[in-house]
Amino acid sequence: MGFRPDLEQRRRDIIECVLREFKDVKRTGGVSWSQTFVMDDYGSEEEMSRAANKDTDTNWIDLARGDNWFLGIPGTPWSFLDAIGTRYYIAAALLLDMERGMSTGHEDLLTVGPWDDRLDLLTHDQLCVVAMYIRWKRECAAASEDVLLEMTLTDALAAGWDAYPPLEGPA
Secondary structure, three states, rough: OOOHHHHHHHHHHHHHHHHHHHHOOOOOOOOOOHHHHHHOOOOHHHHHHHHHHHHHOHHHHHHHOOOOOOOOOOHHHHHOOOOOHHHHHHHHHHHHHHOOOOOOOHHHHHHHOOOOOHOOOOOOOHHHHHHHHHHHHHHHHHHHHOOOHHHHHHHHOOOHHHOOOOOOOOO
């Protein structure tokens, strides 16, 4: 990943903000990533339980930086996560994208705006970090001439993310 110097500095700053603002986020009691695929297939309670047992991760940072996150069909998991799961996985998705350039399809979730029920548990500062990421990602898309992604992220900002100001730099 080669970014312009200004985008690279912002990337590093946003990573530090993600790590700081989401540091204590857990998935306990929430829908797991594997469970979303079972939900999409109208699976049974037994299948849901087995799927939950597949997701043994307990730290979103380790999930984002490891090699065991089955991403599946982009967009699908995000439709079925609850607020607990969304907060956990959005932190991992942002980190995964900014550090490794891999998308989980989370961009589509962001186009619904920050008032979506799945984002209810995000704090104001966490919402600000997500908005910072969207602005950064949109500039990266513009720089690489990815018009579709740039339009998607412009739509996300217009859906309400533009109301969240950037946080101060890394602590």
